[in-house]
Amino acid sequence: MKYDFKAIEKKWQQRWEEEKVFSAKDDFSKPKFYGLIEFPYPSGAGMHVGHIKAYSGLEIVTRKRRMQGYNVLYPIGFDAFGLPTENYAIKNGVHPRVVTDKNIARFTEQLKRVGFGFDWDRVVDTTDEKYYRWTQWIFLKMFDNGLVFRDKTLVNYCPSCKVVLSNEDSQGGKCDICNSDVVQKSKDVWYLRITEYADKLLEGLDTVEYPQNIRMQQENWIGRSYGAFVNFKIKDLEETLRIYTTRPDTLFGVTFMVIAPEHPLIEKHRARIANIDALDAYKEACAKKTEFERTQLTKDKTGVKIEGLSAVNPVNGKEIPIFISDYVMMGYGTGAIMAVPAHDERDYEFAKKFGIDIIEVIKGGNIEEAAYTGDGQMVNSEFLNGYDNKKDSIAAMLVYLADKGIGEKGVQYKMKDWAFNRQRYWGEPIPIVHCEKCGMVGVPYEQLPLRLPEVENFEPGEGGESPLAKIDSFVNCTCPKCGGKAKRETDTMPQWAGSSWYFLRYIDPLNDDCLADPEKLKYWLPVDWYNGGMEHVTRHLIYSRFWHKFLYDIGVVPSAEPYAKRSAQGMILGANGVKMSKSLGNVVDPLDVVDQYGADTLRTYVLFMGEYGTAAPWNESSVKGCKRFLDRVADLPAKVKGEGETAALTSALHKTIKKVSSDIEEMKFNTAIAALMGLLNEVDKVESITKDEFSVILRLLCPFAPHLCEELWEQMKGEGLCSLASWPTYDEAKTVDAMVEIALQICGKFRGTLMISKDAGKDELLAAAKAEPKIASMLEGKTIVKEIVVPGKLVNIVAK
RNA sequence: GCGGGUGUGGCGGAAUUGGCAGACGCGCCAGACUUAGGAUCUGGUGUUUUCCACGUGCAGGUUCAAGUCCUGUCACCCGUACCA
Numbered sequence: 001m002k003y004d005f006k007a008i009e010k011k012w013q014q015r016w017e018e019e020k021v022f023s024a025k026d027d028f029s030k031p032k033f034y035g036l037i038e039f040p041y042p043s044g045a046g047m048h049v050g051h052i053k054a055y056s057g058l059e060i061v062t063r064k065r066r067m068q069g070y071n072v073l074y075p076i077g078f079d080a081f082g083l084p085t086e087n088y089a090i091k092n093g094v095h096p097r098v099v100t101d102k103n104i105a106r107f108t109e110q111l112k113r114v115g116f117g118f119d120w121d122r123v124v125d126t127t128d129e130k131y132y133r134w135t136q137w138i139f140l141k142m143f144d145n146g147l148v149f150r151d152k153t154l155v156n157y158c159p160s161c162k163v164v165l166s167n168e169d170s171q172g173g174k175c176d177i178c179n180s181d182v183v184q185k186s187k188d189v190w191y192l193r194i195t196e197y198a199d200k201l202l203e204g205l206d207t208v209e210y211p212q213n214i215r216m217q218q219e220n221w222i223g224r225s226y227g228a229f230v231n232f233k234i235k236d237l238e239e240t241l242r243i244y245t246t247r248p249d250t251l252f253g254v255t256f257m258v259i260a261p262e263h264p265l266i267e268k269h270r271a272r273i274a275n276i277d278a279l280d281a282y283k284e285a286c287a288k289k290t291e292f293e294r295t296q297l298t299k300d301k302t303g304v305k306i307e308g309l310s311a312v313n314p315v316n317g318k319e320i321p322i323f324i325s326d327y328v329m330m331g332y333g334t335g336a337i338m339a340v341p342a343h344d345e346r347d348y349e350f351a352k353k354f355g356i357d358i359i360e361v362i363k364g365g366n367i368e369e370a371a372y373t374g375d376g377q378m379v380n381s382e383f384l385n386g387y388d389n390k391k392d393s394i395a396a397m398l399v400y401l402a403d404k405g406i407g408e409k410g411v412q413y414k415m416k417d418w419a420f421n422r423q424r425y426w427g428e429p430i431p432i433v434h435c436e437k438c439g440m441v442g443v444p445y446e447q448l449p450l451r452l453p454e455v456e457n458f459e460p461g462e463g464g465e466s467p468l469a470k471i472d473s474f475v476n477c478t479c480p481k482c483g484g485k486a487k488r489e490t491d492t493m494p495q496w497a498g499s500s501w502y503f504l505r506y507i508d509p510l511n512d513d514c515l516a517d518p519e520k521l522k523y524w525l526p527v528d529w530y531n532g533g534m535e536h537v538t539r540h541l542i543y544s545r546f547w548h549k550f551l552y553d554i555g556v557v558p559s560a561e562p563y564a565k566r567s568a569q570g571m572i573l574g575a576n577g578v579k580m581s582k583s584l585g586n587v588v589d590p591l592d593v594v595d596q597y598g599a600d601t602l603r604t605y606v607l608f609m610g611e612y613g614t615a616a617p618w619n620e621s622s623v624k625g626c627k628r629f630l631d632r633v634a635d636l637p638a639k640v641k642g643e644g645e646t647a648a649l650t651s652a653l654h655k656t657i658k659k660v661s662s663d664i665e666e667m668k669f670n671t672a673i674a675a676l677m678g679l680l681n682e683v684d685k686v687e688s689i690t691k692d693e694f695s696v697i698l699r700l701l702c703p704f705a706p707h708l709c710e711e712l713w714e715q716m717k718g719e720g721l722c723s724l725a726s727w728p729t730y731d732e733a734k735t736v737d738a739m740v741e742i743a744l745q746i747c748g749k750f751r752g753t754l755m756i757s758k759d760a761g762k763d764e765l766l767a768a769a770k771a772e773p774k775i776a777s778m779l780e781g782k783t784i785v786k787e788i789v790v791p792g793k794l795v796n797i798v799a800k
Numbered sequence: 801g802c803g804g805g806u807g808u809g810g811c812g813g814a815a816u817u818g819g820c821a822g823a824c825g826c827g828c829c830a831g832a833c834u835u836a837g838g839a840u841c842u843g844g845u846g847u848u849u850u851c852c853a854c855g856u857g858c859a860g861g862u863u864c865a866a867g868u869c870c871u872g873u874c875a876c877c878c879g880u881a882c883c884a
Contacts, residue, residue, distance in 0.1 A: 002839090213804045217879060220803065225883070245884060258884090301882085327882045337884045345801085346882055414883055534878075608825070610812060615877090619812065625825050628840095671814065674824035681824090743820040748865040750820050788864055793819050798864050 003634040005598030005707065012710045013115055021723055022066075022074065022117040028523045030071040035062040036503050036563070038532035038540070039077040039124075042103035044088055047110045048580070049572050049588045049618070053606040055116055057569055057667055058531050060607065063117055063703035064664050067727035073524060074117060075506035077124035078104050081132075082495045083161060086426035090458050096426045100127055110591060115599045115706055117723070122509045126498030131505060132428045133449035134515045135497050138547060140431055140442045141554060147193045148420075150440070157185040162460040163422055184287065187464070190421040190430065190491060197546050198222050198413045204545065209565040214537045221538045223414025228398060230338065230407035232257065232311040234265075235319055241265060241311055244333030244412055248401065249393035250340040251315045252381040253361035255351065257322045258303065258337050260330040261286045265322075266306070274307035279324055286326045301327060301350045314406040316382070325350065333412055345371045418543065420494060423466040425458045427492030435479035435486040444480050466490040499540055500547040503527055503562060515556060522558045530563040537568065567667060570614040572606065577617045588618050600705035601627040607669035607704065629677055630705055636697070637715055641688040649693055651737045652682040657730035660700050669704075676701055691716060696728045743794035744769050746778055754795075762789045769795040 016022060035058040040051055062074040080100045089096040104125060111118065124131055142148050157163070158175035175182055202222050205215050227246035234241055241257065259265060261283040270276055282304045303325030311320050327346055328337050341351035341358045348371035351358055358367055361381045365372020378384040378393055383400065387393040401407035421430065431443035431450040443450050453474040458467050468474055468490035479486040501515075507524045508516035532540075541563075548562035573579060574586025581587065593602045605626040610616035645653070656679040663672035679697065683689055689697075694716060702709040702722045713722035742754045742765060752774050756765065766789055769775055775797070782799040789795050 213879085216804055220880065223883065227884080243884080247884080325882095327884090329883075332883045334884095339884085344884075346884080349882095412883075538879085608812090614806090614813095616812065619826070621826050622812065629825085631840095670812090671824080674814075677824055741820080745820085745865075748819095748863090753820070786864055788819090790819060794865090796819080796864055 002631055003708070003711075005600065008711045009113070009115065009594075009599050009707045012707045013112060015710070015721070016115075016117070016723070017112075017120070019721075020121065021721060022072075023119050023121050024073040024075075025071055026520055026523070027071055028519070031069070032073065032524060032528075033062065033065040033070040034073045034524050034527045034529075035065070036075070036506075036527045036530045038536060039079050039499070039502060040107060041082060041084075042078045042080055042100065042107045043084055044099070044103055045582075046103075046106055047590055049590045049593070049602075049606065050580070052114060052590050052602060053572055053612075054531065054533065054569050055111075056603055056606050057567070057612055057669070058529060059116055059603075060664055060669060060703040061529065061667075063706070063723065064661075064727055066117070066723070067699065067702070067725060069726070073122075073506065074119060075122045075124075076111065076116070076118040076120070077122075077502055077506065078107065078126065079495070079499045079502070080104065080125055080127040081427045081493075081498055083163075083424065083426070086424055086458055089426070096458065097127070100125075113591065113594055113599060114602065117706075119506075122506050124502055124505045124509050126502065127426075129449040129451055130510075130512070132498065134505065135428050135493065135501070136431045136443075136448050136450055137445060137515065138501060138551065139428075139493065139497070140445060140448075141556075142192060142550060143432070143440075143442050145550070145554065147196065147550065149191050149193065149417075150188055151191055152186060152188050156182045157187070157464065158182055162464050163424060185464075189419050192418040192420045192546075194418045194543070194546050195413055195415060197549055198224060198415055200549050201542060201545055204549070204561050208561050208563060211567065214534075214541075214566055214568065217537050218542060221415060221542060225412050227410060227412065228401060228407050229334070229410045230314065230401060232314060232338065235310045235312055237269070237309075239265075239268075241322070241336055242334045243336045243338045244410060245338055247340065247343065247390075247394075248397040248407070249378070249384065249387075249390055250343050250361050251313070251338070251397060252384065253340040253342050253359045254313050254320060254338045255341060255357045255359055256320050256339045256347075256354075257311050258325045258328045258339050258347075258350070259322060260328045260335040261324045261326055262330045263324070263335050265309070265336075266324070269309060272308045275304070278304050279306065282324060301325065301346070301353050303327075303350065303354070305354070314404070315400075321356070323350075323354070331416065332414070341371065342367045343371055343373055345373065347371070415542075418546075420497070421491040422494050423460050423464050423490075424492055425452070425455060425460075425467045427495070428497055429468065430489045430491050430493060432489040433477060433479055433486045434489060435482060435484060437484055438479055438481045438486075441479055441481050441486070447480075466492060468492070496540060496543050500544040501551070503530075503544075504548075504551075504557065515551075518556075518558070521556075525557060526559040526561055527563045529565045529567070531567045531569060534568045537566075541566070567613070569612055570610070570616060572609075573615055573617040575618050575620070580618075586618075593623065597623055597627045598630070598707075600630055600708050604630065604673060604704050608673045610670060612667045612669055626673075629680065630708055632680055633697070633701065633705070634708060634712070636683070636689070636694060637712060639683070639688050640691055640694045640716065642690045643692050644690050645692060646686070646690060648686045649682065649689060650734055652679055653693060653696055654730040654732075654734040657696065657700065657728045658732075658735055661727070661730070664703070673704060676704075695725075698722055699725050699728050740792055742769070742792075744772060744775055745794060745796040746775065747798050748796060751775060751778065758792060760791070762791060765789050765791065765795050769797065 037055050037058055062072050066072045085096050085099050089099050126132060158180060160178050160180040161175060202224055205218060225246050227244055228248040229242055229244055231240040231242050266279055303323045306322045306324065309322050311322055313320055339347040341347040341356060342360045343362055359380055360367045361379060362372060362376040363379055364374050364376030375390050377388045384393050384396060387396060398409050429450045429452055431448065433441045433443060435441050453471050455467050455471055460467055461469060475488050475490060477486055477488050504516050508520050511517055545562060548557060549560065551557045552560050574584060576586055590602060601623060605623045608626055609622060656675050659675040660672045695718060698709045698713050699722065706723055709722045736758055738758060739755050740758045742756055743750060744752045744754055752772060754768055754772060756768055766787060779799055784797060784799045786798040
């Protein structure tokens with residue numbers, strides 16, 4: 001029967017709010033559970049069903065934990081700085097503060113209507129000056145600890161957004177925000193020295209519970225490799241060319257060298273180089289390409305030989321040519337490589353194209369056809385000949401290099417330092433003052449927050465500078481150190497800043513004396529379980545781990561890692577199986593579903609639709625199926641009679657408690673719900689159920705459909721709130737049926753079943769199987785070769 | 801290319817240590833109640849003509865027994881992109 005979900009939802013959402021049912025208490029005597037979801041960016045579009053799924057996973061886990069007696073922290077907040085809001089503000093002539101407040105209010109309303117058990121007393125807003133004061137504070141601490149620097153460099157610049165982008169924000173040569181083509185531009189930018197934490201970020205992965213794919217993505221992103229730096233002499237000059245290689249074992253196979261087109265060697269020796277015009281032309285052509293175009297040309301190798309400079313192989317004295325080519329990047333290693341065409345695919349391709357010698361130094365492949373990158377016996381390598389594996393030859397070569405002073409072992413990372421700035425208004429002002437005498441000086445801690453000034457016009461300047469640069473009263477200031485005239489930094493922080501530490505502020509959101517009370521941090525950290533999208537597992541997840549590790553090193557937080565466990569939800573696709581988008585018209589508004597079917601149906605459906613971590617298409621009919629299930633649950637009170645446990649339902653009930661309990665822990669919500677549906681089907685088969693049995697059903701279902709369960713709990717005269725009732729426990733012995741069905745097989749083929757006591761022994765099972773008429777007739781006249789009996793499962797008789 | 805993952809009915813998806821493939825839901829079919837059904841309830845539903853047989857991308861293999869283990873192969877998805 002249909003029930004009045006609208007009235008019920010309103011009633012219980014009010015009760016929960018009035019009684020602060022989901023507010024975490026700072027009661028350090030209780031066991032704690034800190035569940036964290038990625039806080040939303042409060043966009044003007046409002047919530048998406050994807051948000052609902054993203055928050056529903058830990059919603060279930062935290063509700064279960066609460067019922068299990070944990071002190072639960074499940075907070076929510078808003079990551080509200082950022083470009084979309086600013087662009088909307090510019091376009092409509094409204095202050096971003098106003099837009100942000102409006103959007104946050106809307107999101108809050110929507111989240112509450114779905115009935116999430118968030119702690120609404122701890123909401124954080126990254127654009128609140130009481131919050132960003134501490135974002136600036138952390139930045140200054142990093143500045144004081146040498147982790148902030150400024151450098152002039154080629155940056156990814158979006159001409160449309162007029163903003164400098166990090167490599168992470170311009171992947172594929174497209175701006176992450178507006179998707180237009182990114183160009184290269186030289187600019188002074190701020191950097192955070194995240195590479196200093198590369199090893200700690202890698203090694204910390206051993207101490208946390210991340211799924212394999214997330215761990216791999218982080219490892220690849222950091223990209224640590226071990227190898228060697230080797231110095232090659234330039235012939236006839238007092239000059240060396242330093243290279244990085246992971247394969248020092250192949251040094252005898254070097255037949256040429258390649259340096260990046262921007263390598264300083266060329267500038268330094270212009271006069272000696274005969275074909276300098278050709279090199280300049282090549283370099284210019286490369287500079288015009290974006291990083292994306294440059295990496296797109298994977299197949300066709302290009303380059304120019306430097307006429308007038310050549311190198312000397314330090315291990316055998318052979319003279320080798322030097323080329324420039326764009327397949328060598330200035331930003332990795334030393335911007336120069338030794339090329340071993342016999343054992344590196346790129347070098348092989350290049351050598352073939354330019355007709356360079358290919359010398360085999362490792363046996364095992366056919367270098368006439370392709371580079372051989374595998375292991376094998378060393379040849380043509382003097383003292384290395386005879387070694388038969390990479391590991392040993394590398395070790396021997398490293399000793400040799402060190403002895404002769406030609407090189408040394410080294411480590412390289414793919415990860416680069418974090419470009420940490422935006423030339424926009426709606427972000428945290430970087431709290432630095434530029435003084436002519438003192439240089440860069442941090443704003444004194446007691447002067448934080450450094451507030452965003454009011455401006456007339458939020459548009460960035462034509463040169464790409466921040467709108468803050470136009471406010472003289474903001475820019476002109478005195479140096480905190482010497483009191484002389486100084487200018488304020490006008491860049492703001494990137495959006496990743498506020499989200500790099502928000503989980504710490506939830507622990508003590510109103511503290512004005514410090515980022516959060518150390519005692520509270522000690523109790524609540526680390527976050528026990530963090531769920532979010534796969535799109536954030538490299539950037540946000542690495543950035544926030546970096547900040548946290550820094551704060552740990554300076555003694556602000558008590559745990560080396562912020563998140564003990566991480567999981568990720570899959571996307572909700574449109575009904576047509578593709579990503580939901582406005583232009584395709586396949587977007588589902590969660591509030592429409594709440595209006596039509598109720599919040600409990602929406603909550604149940606987003607978890608029932610498929611495996612939590614996998615993308616699944618929206619299906620309105622299936623939504624109705626979940627509604628039907630809840631309608632049937634709403635009918636149950638008519639069936640409740642008496643108390644205690646009834647024989648008919650006991651094992652089904654205990655099995656379901658077991659299944660739902662363990663499935664929730666593994667985020668297998670779809671099968672947990674399926675088990676509850678199955679239990680309801682069992683209930684349909686019996687005349688009546690007891691109050692105690694009904695109570696178990698309500699408590700198991702409560703995390704998924706809390707409004708309905710609270711209502712039925714009240715009708716049943718349950719004690720207190722269902723959301724705070726104890727999580728049901730099961731008796732393992734009662735999960736087993738007295739009679740079990742045994743599969744009967746002959747020669748491995750299924751031939752029927754047999755009902756027998758669960759305690760039946762092997763002999764008894766075999767006898768019973770042979771007594772079955774069908775089995776007996778099939779065995780007639782045959783010789784039994786083998787008999788396999790698996791108690792509780794099957795009997796298989798092999799006969800000829 | 802490399803790294804991670806996935807292939808099961810008409811659809812979304814289930815299947816401890818190998819042990820009755822297709823749980824649960826959708827859809828579909830039939831029936832009931834209805835003036836009506838796009839509501840609700842009951843029954844059925846992998847393929848095939850009942851038994852038999854065949855069925856988890858494809859081809860082999862191990863085993864009494866394979867969706868599950870092994871070898872090879874194909875397709876798709878996600879991440880990454882000349883990282884020396």
